[in-house]
Amino acid sequence: MLAAITGAGLAAxxxxxxxxxxxxxxxLARFTNVIELPASLSxxxxxxxxxxxxxxxxxxxxLDKIPAIDTxxxxxxxxxxxxxxxxxxxxxxxxxxxxxxxxxxxEHPWIGVLLGIVFAGITxxxxxxxxxxxxxxxxxxxxxxxxxxEDTTSAALSLTAVFFPVIALIIMVAxxxxxxxxVTKLVRSARALHARNHGPREGSNIIEPRM
Numbered sequence: 001m002l003a004a005i006t007g008a009g010l011a012a013x014x015x016x017x018x019x020x021x022x023x024x025x026x027x028l029a030r031f032t033n034v035i036e037l038p039a040s041l042s043x044x045x046x047x048x049x050x051x052x053x054x055x056x057x058x059x060x061x062x063l064d065k066i067p068a069i070d071t072x073x074x075x076x077x078x079x080x081x082x083x084x085x086x087x088x089x090x091x092x093x094x095x096x097x098x099x100x101x102x103x104x105x106x107e108h109p110w111i112g113v114l115l116g117i118v119f120a121g122i123t124x125x126x127x128x129x130x131x132x133x134x135x136x137x138x139x140x141x142x143x144x145x146x147x148x149x150e151d152t153t154s155a156a157l158s159l160t161a162v163f164f165p166v167i168a169l170i171i172m173v174a175x176x177x178x179x180x181x182x183v184t185k186l187v188r189s190a191r192a193l194h195a196r197n198h199g200p201r202e203g204s205n206i207i208e209p210r211m
Contacts, residue, residue, distance in 0.1 A: 002165045003092065003093045004093060004115075005166070005169050006092050006093070006161045006162055007088065007092045007112060007115070008089065008169075009158070009160065009165065009169070009171070009172055010024075010025065010085075010092055010116075010157075011085035011086070011089045011119035011120045012085070012123050012157060012172050012176075013123075013153075013154040013155075013158045014082075014084045015082070015119065015121065015125075016123050016151070016154040016157075017064075017081075017151050018056075018060070018077065018084040018120075019053050019057035019060055020057065021154065021157075022044070022084055022088060023050065023057060024155075024158040024159070024162070025044060025045075025088055025158075025162075026049055027050065028162065029044065030046075034162065035092065035162070041087075041090070041091045041094070044087075044091060060073070061151065064143075064150075064151075065147045065148070066143065067135045067140030067143045068135070068140070070131055070135070070143055071128075071131060071132055071135070074124075074127065074128045074131060077124065078124065078128070081121075081123075082116075082124060085116040085117055086112070090112035119172075122176060123179065125179070125183075126178075126179030126182060127150060129182065130146075133186060134146050153171075153175065157171050157175075
């Protein structure tokens with residue numbers, strides 16, 4: 001159970017920033033005994049993987065804080081973030097030394113991949129839906145602030161997912177609740193705007209055709 005929470009937390013973090021939880025897992029597997037990746041996924045902790053992920057993280061940190069460009073970056077990441085979430089979920093739930101690691105995920109890694117894609121997709125979807133609204137409402141000034149908050153949340157969720165899974169679960173519940181609230185508010189605003197633009201105009205008269 002704890003291994004599944006760890007995988008879910010890391011996947012959800014990947015939906016906000018794919019490279020923070022990826023690097024977290026890669027570095028821990030490379031330099032510590034906290035995570036022992038299965039042989040099939042040991043390449044995650046290789047030097048070339050860590051260096052490439054570091055470069056991509058630096059570019060993500062910069063691009064995600066520039067209004068308009070951040071929206072394009074989110075569109076490009078629509079595949080990268082869920083895919084990374086699936087990879088990390090599968091890797092961590094199959095780690096040999098994780099407490100209460102489930103044989104279900106070890107014997108059927110594709111289940112972990114699918115679940116990771118779902119968790120990362122939820123957070124990525126919420127991020128992608130909210131960012132244009134934030135940019136429009138703050139004339140772009142809110143982009144770096146919100147992006148920094150997302151990166152911080154991704155790092156905190158990655159850390160707690162590995163070392164404090166129960167806390168990670170609480171953060172995930174709060175994060176998903178916030179995403180549901182934001183998406184619901186956006187949908188209601190869109191419906192109200194549609195009704196205002198396409199509803200009957202005040203004072204307009206409908207002329208019935210004469211027979």
